[in-house]
Amino acid sequence: MASEIAGVTRVIAVASGKGGVGKSTTAMNLAVALGLKGLNVGLLDADIYGPSQPRMLGVKDAKPESDGQWIEPVISQGIKLMSMGFLVDEATPTVWRGPMVQSALMQMLRQVKWGTEKKPLDVLVLDMPPGTGDTQLTITQNVALAGAVIVSTPQDIALIDARKGLEMFKKVNVPVLGVVENMSVFCCPNCGHEAPIFGAHGARAMADELGYDVLAEVPLDMQVREMTDSGRPLVIAAPDSKAAAVYRALADKVWDKITAPSEVGSVKIVIE
Ligand SMILES: Nc1ncnc2c1ncn2[C@@H]1O[C@H](COP(=O)(O)OP(=O)(O)OP(=O)(O)O)[C@@H](O)[C@H]1O
Numbered sequence: 088m089a090s091e092i093a094g095v096t097r098v099i100a101v102a103s104g105k106g107g108v109g110k111s112t113t114a115m116n117l118a119v120a121l122g123l124k125g126l127n128v129g130l131l132d133a134d135i136y137g138p139s140q141p142r143m144l145g146v147k148d149a150k151p152e153s154d155g156q157w158i159e160p161v162i163s164q165g166i167k168l169m170s171m172g173f174l175v176d177e178a179t180p181t182v183w184r185g186p187m188v189q190s191a192l193m194q195m196l197r198q199v200k201w202g203t204e205k206k207p208l209d210v211l212v213l214d215m216p217p218g219t220g221d222t223q224l225t226i227t228q229n230v231a232l233a234g235a236v237i238v239s240t241p242q243d244i245a246l247i248d249a250r251k252g253l254e255m256f257k258k259v260n261v262p263v264l265g266v267v268e269n270m271s272v273f274c275c276p277n278c279g280h281e282a283p284i285f286g287a288h289g290a291r292a293m294a295d296e297l298g299y300d301v302l303a304e305v306p307l308d309m310q311v312r313e314m315t316d317s318g319r320p321l322v323i324a325a326p327d328s329k330a331a332a333v334y335r336a337l338a339d340k341v342w343d344k345i346t347a348p349s350e351v352g353s354v355k356i357v358i359e
């Protein structure tokens with residue numbers, strides 16, 4: 088299956104119509120967990136206005152090298168990373184119009200040495216920005232996606248936007264691999280009591296209604312927040328935690344789905 092990006096075999100997108108639901112956290116832990124399976128993995132932070140992966144992977148001060156033609160991705164936690172965050176200061180806002188975003192995205196997709204002909208990336212994970220705007224359109228028009236993972240928190244207000252994200256991929260014929268319910272249940276670190284702060288199983292109900300799989304239910308876990316925000320992926324820093332096991336199972340499911348030839352094909356989208 089060709090992704091049509093040099094040196095990349097498959098591309099998947101982690102997305103949601105909604106902001107702040109944990110797309111980047113999920114994309115990062117999924118990518119690192121795929122790497123732990125022994126796969127050659129890349130992560131592209133497609134959020135041009137709000138890149139978060141350099142911080143989440145503990146490499147916020149790294150600078151990718153370039154020979155003027157190709158850009159070397161930054162390697163961290165066993166995976167290859169490219170992000171706008173390497174090119175602009177963390178505190179400096181990127182004030183760009185749509186076409187500039189499109190050209191930066193294309194450069195990060197096509198001019199980065201993700202893999203070689205001999206050793207291509209097995210999978211490139213795209214951490215998508217919120218919404219269904221310029222970036223989503225650019226990606227779906229230019230990349231043959233093997234599938235999309237939709238992230239949502241359980242409450243109705245998030246599900247409305249998650250559903251929009253899902254419908255967008257469906258509309259452009261990208262296979263939706265399934266839904267991740269994030270911040271599913273809060274487990275008190277002191278007494279172990281489980282509280283469904285954002286409601287219970289809302290994403291599962293949506294997935295069931297629309298006929299998609301629930302790929303994972305990630306708990307609302309203080310360790311996830313602390314480690315993600317301090318640049319230590321949970322799947323490596325706390326491999327025995329419940330959430331790490333959930334992310335590993337998610338990686339297994341996603342990998343099975345994108346390598347099952349009957350279920351998912353490679354599609355090229357052209358929107359006029
Ligand atoms: N399961 C979880 N438990 C606890 N905290 C979480 C969990 N998932 C994400 N977070 C925290 O929630 C915040 C938002 O997560 P993240 O940046 O991944 O969301 P996002 O959907 O990518 O946001 P944006 O739309 O701005 O790109 C982060 O501080 C992250 O550490």
Ligand SMILES: [Mg+2]
Binds near residue numbers: 110111112139215216
């Ligand atoms: Mg994000």
